[in-house]
Amino acid sequence: MSQRIAKYEVLEKIAEGGFGTVYKARDPFIKRLVAIKTCSVADEDMARRFYREAEIAGRFDHPNVTIVHDFGVEDQTAYLVQEYLSGEDLLQKIRRRDTLPLRQKVDYLIQIANGLAYAHSQQVIHRDIKPANLRVLETGQVKILDFGIAKLVSAGTQLTQKGMAVGTLGYLSPEQLRDQELDTRTDIFSYGVVAYELITYARPFQGKQLSALMDEILHRTPAPLVQHVSDSPPSLERVVARCLEKDRELRYQSFVEVAADLEEVRRELTASRPLAAEAGAAPPARGEKQGDRGPITRPIALAGLAATTPSMPAAAAAAAGSRGAAAAAAVAAGSPSGSVATVPPPPPAPPAPVAHDAVSVDAPTSASFLPPPLPPAVRAPPKPPSPEASAAVAASPVAAQPRAAPAVSRPIPWTWIAGGAAVVAIVLLAAAWLLFSFARRASEPRPAASPQVTEPVVPVAPTRATVVVLGTPWGELESLLDAAGRDVPLPERRETPLVLELPPGHYVATLRHPNAAEAATCEVDAVNGQAVTCRAELLRIEPFQYFKEAGWWR
Numbered sequence: 001m002s003q004r005i006a007k008y009e010v011l012e013k014i015a016e017g018g019f020g021t022v023y024k025a026r027d028p029f030i031k032r033l034v035a036i037k038t039c040s041v042a043d044e045d046m047a048r049r050f051y052r053e054a055e056i057a058g059r060f061d062h063p064n065v066t067i068v069h070d071f072g073v074e075d076q077t078a079y080l081v082q083e084y085l086s087g088e089d090l091l092q093k094i095r096r097r098d099t100l101p102l103r104q105k106v107d108y109l110i111q112i113a114n115g116l117a118y119a120h121s122q123q124v125i126h127r128d129i130k131p132a133n134l135r136v137l138e139t140g141q142v143k144i145l146d147f148g149i150a151k152l153v154s155a156g157t158q159l160t161q162k163g164m165a166v167g168t169l170g171y172l173s174p175e176q177l178r179d180q181e182l183d184t185r186t187d188i189f190s191y192g193v194v195a196y197e198l199i200t201y202a203r204p205f206q207g208k209q210l211s212a213l214m215d216e217i218l219h220r221t222p223a224p225l226v227q228h229v230s231d232s233p234p235s236l237e238r239v240v241a242r243c244l245e246k247d248r249e250l251r252y253q254s255f256v257e258v259a260a261d262l263e264e265v266r267r268e269l270t271a272s273r274p275l276a277a278e279a280g281a282a283p284p285a286r287g288e289k290q291g292d293r294g295p296i297t298r299p300i301a302l303a304g305l306a307a308t309t310p311s312m313p314a315a316a317a318a319a320a321g322s323r324g325a326a327a328a329a330a331v332a333a334g335s336p337s338g339s340v341a342t343v344p345p346p347p348p349a350p351p352a353p354v355a356h357d358a359v360s361v362d363a364p365t366s367a368s369f370l371p372p373p374l375p376p377a378v379r380a381p382p383k384p385p386s387p388e389a390s391a392a393v394a395a396s397p398v399a400a401q402p403r404a405a406p407a408v409s410r411p412i413p414w415t416w417i418a419g420g421a422a423v424v425a426i427v428l429l430a431a432a433w434l435l436f437s438f439a440r441r442a443s444e445p446r447p448a449a450s451p452q453v454t455e456p457v458v459p460v461a462p463t464r465a466t467v468v469v470l471g472t473p474w475g476e477l478e479s480l481l482d483a484a485g486r487d488v489p490l491p492e493r494r495e496t497p498l499v500l501e502l503p504p505g506h507y508v509a510t511l512r513h514p515n516a517a518e519a520a521t522c523e524v525d526a527v528n529g530q531a532v533t534c535r536a537e538l539l540r541i542e543p544f545q546y547f548k549e550a551g552w553w554r
Helices: 042-059 088-097 102-121 184-201 212-219 234-243 255-277 314-332 387-395 414-443 546-550
Strands: 010-014 021-027 034-038 069-073 077-083 135-136 142-144 463-473 476-481 498-502 505-512 520-526 531-537
Touching: 010 034, 042 077, 069 531, 088 184, 102 135, 102 142, 102 184, 102 255, 184 234, 184 255, 234 255, 234 498, 255 498, 463 476, 463 505, 463 520, 505 531
Parallel strands: 463 531
Antiparallel strands: 010 021, 021 034, 034 077, 069 077, 135 142, 463 498, 476 505, 505 520, 520 531
């Protein structure tokens, strides 16, 4: 093949399969990269499938579905020009067992469900949903590829031979294996297989032989997700199990329901992950290092220990010191770590006699305010009496009698008087200020109590209404007003189809398509516990007519 396909410059071969070859090319006029899928028209059945893919894919305009730019035939080779997608297939991530958060996997599944919901709204069944047909871009956006064996729901032609299943066996639905008439629910089963494999990195049906694999798809229930992923929530388990129901009447009936339930799972994961992250050990206290939480040591007070003070007599201080030493030795030789030996207090020692030089002190008025007596070493020696005084004393008749020591009276320190007066003054001032405050408040006129205006509380219904916003062929929700004309908060993702959980009531939605000249509106009445659809036609797209106008078939 030459280095060009029509006007496109071929850069390299990307892949090669049963339907043809895929090339990476460049549009020389628009200066953009494209992917060109080719097919030889020598095989009539292959060519018809290829033309059908062009017709179907040409209708699509959705962020989760590959966009088709061009289609044509050159040298008996039909080619389909699509947007070039960077990134990698979901199959590669599953094979590598990438460490993806569960919330990110659920986000991938929501995007795939939205893209298939759009395809089904265009009356198209994919019939070959598998990881190799799902492209994950670097931005995290997921694109659905390869509608080569897709089937129009309303098409009357049969592009498969009777009794021949089309698709990849491990992802086929039971009705495909039974050769039954297919509808959109066959994609839901294949989607469930992809979801199971993405979450667990294991296939739900793992028969080695063809017959064993088919029997598992028809009769065996896959193992629960929690056996592979311990933190998988029960709500996600219910969604995947319902997608994999053998009986299609028990499955989800549309991908709109699948996307709505997965949104609930994503909200649950968003709310629960921060709590799980905080469930570890409490952080260390301020000033405490990690790992320093050993046994708490506290000061130990022993009965019978007394500290010597300068005011103690020498004998009492010596006794107290001996008792303290004995108690300390008892603690040092004590029993196991953490226990304290109990030291009984010794019997009180008799008071030691106190010698006085000239004046005998009967009892101090207060030990706190009397200065400690000076030790004998620093006391002034007594003055010897004069000879006259000694003779007078000896001649006195009461000299032979012992003399009683006079009592010593100490005045109250002036600091006590000043401190007490200050305390009394402060108390009186505080009482006067409180009385003045109460009197002033009692005399002030009180304003009349104004009625409190509160917003009416809307009772929360036990169930909410589900509003599905659809734009044809695709659009973005600009605004949503309730019956009172107030704006309803919108989610971050506003591309349609959009599933909203709203209180019952009347709503008006405004949608816009990038190629539409004007916005379109739709109105809907939301009813408790029911799902209603608000649909607006934004842009009328005619079916792909290339092959009819070119006259490829005679």
